[in-house]
Amino acid sequence: MDTITQIALGAAVGEAVLGRKVGNKALLWGAVGGTIPDLDVLARPLLSGVENLGFHRGFSHSILFAVMIAPLLGWLVQRLYRNSPLNASWRQWSWLFFWSVFTHPILDSFTSYGTQLFQPFSDYPVALSSIFIIDPLYTVPLLGAVIAALFMQRTSARRRMIVYAALGFSTFYLLLTLGIKLQVESAFRNSLAQQNVNYSRLFSNPMPLNSLLWMGVAEQDESLYIGLYSIFDDGDTIEFQRIEKNSELIADKLDQAAIRKLLWFSRGYYTVTEKDGTLYFNDLRFGRSDLWLSEHGEYVFSFRLIKDPGNPAVVEDIYQERPAFALNGSLLQRFWARILSNHEGV
Secondary structure (H helix, E strand, O other), rough: OOOHHHHHHHHHHHHHHHHHHHHHHHHHHHHHHHHHHHHHHHHHHOHHHHHHHHOOOOOOHHHHHHHHHHHHHHHHHHHHHOOOOOOOOOHHHHHHHHHHHHHHHHHHHOOOEEEEEOOOOOOOOOOOOOOOOOOHHHHHHHHHHHHHOOOOOOOHHHHHHHHHHHHHHHHHHHHHHHHHHHHHHHHHHHHHHHHHOOOOOOEEEEEOOOEEEEEEEEEEOOEEEEEEOOOOOOOOOOOOEEEEOOOHHHHHHHHHHHHHHHHHHHHHEEEEEEOEEEEEEEEEEEEEEEOOOOOOOEEEEEEEEEEEOOOEEEEEEEEEEEOOOOOOHHHHHHHHHHHHOOOOOO
């Protein structure tokens, strides 16, 4: 999830764990704990494109990392406030840091990117894909509760109630997205069956900033079928765009480290495109700049394959291209219309 969300969640968790005892210090250090896993991005300039792909949301987002870092941070903060009347024990500070750090990767695992919770024992990327990386309905209650708590007495029952209520609502909403996902995937499967599309597997995730409009990707051999479905759709047949993987363009490179990493990261939901003699590996799970509302758009996660100068047949590294988003009024209007199941407005 985005940084603001992780700060708000960490602060709220810190308040729930230790706010009554140490006041706003719990909000502060909970927010710090909530951001620590994402400090892995600081290593980005030191790593190659291939290395970065597996490093982010790696060990720093694992369960073991939370277990290991919490006692150390707890000891440091307990020492920092050793002369303060509003201090807590090493154990209590450690408990705060464990929960503020641990909830970060747990929340991330509900998105599509993939969170390696079980590092270093397994690099399996947990990705439930039920919430977009920025979802105001999840974040705003937490952020509002944290801001309100800052101006209340630490012993106030109302302060605790507001934070507990925000945590409860956000958690309920997060679980609700899993239920919505089940309904959405059922609709995708029914529509694929109606259109006699035999597929081997199906991926779905919500479109930006909401949990009402979803994208589905069905794999059929070397083809992928992309469709949108809103929970307001009423029995309409889903229109799918067919996209070819074009895997023959990298068939001679499947044993190379860069391609193996891309296949691992994308889970096989990809298409390879060629432009001016350069190959691009596009991860379909993250959509396109047109929000799939037209026949054309730039892929959000597009990796340029960099050839080895000494051996052009070898992919030496990858570079992620950043598409130019044209989030103009027209596109946003069409996006909103599609959420409301207004196909004509699209």
